Amino acid sequence: MDTTPGEALTNRPREHIIALTNKSRTAIYNALTDIIEEEALEEMLTNFPAREVDEPVTRDFLDARIAEIDVRMAQMETRINATLDQRLTSQTRWMVAMIVAAPTVTVVLQAYFT
Incomplete structure (x- = not known):
């Protein structure tokens, strides 16, 4: 059975994966800005949907x-x-x-x- 990237990371079926809220995105961004360059961090966060309809x-x-x-x-x-x-x-x-x-x-x- 094929899995999506989210399923591979969480071992949870696709329908149970919830999009990141703005609060979660901001927390991740703030926590990782010291470790990862801003541009790379923004690229990484674009792979996580902000809304359910934004899922790639x-x-x-x-x-x-x-x-x-x-x-x-x-x-x-x-x-x-x-x-x-x-x-x-x-x-x-x-x-x-x-x-x-x-x-x-x-x-x-x-x-x-x-």
Whole structure:
């Protein structure tokens, strides 16, 4: 099973990882500024989401979503093709019926009016 960076560090499932609050981010920043350069510290903190929606997307997650979309598109294409086939078949039958019926109707009308 693939794990996210957060899961690898905490051994907790992804849905239990909570984004850092501003208070926690500030505390980490203040505690580490003496040890790590400011620029490196800021780069490190950008890898931790400030909100749940800010969590970076993993390749595995993106690949899984694209695969789901591919499956849905294939299903949709199959339904559309089946519908088109039905409609074209119906239209073709109607046109053949009209081609066969038109001369017959013309002959009957000509006989009636003469």
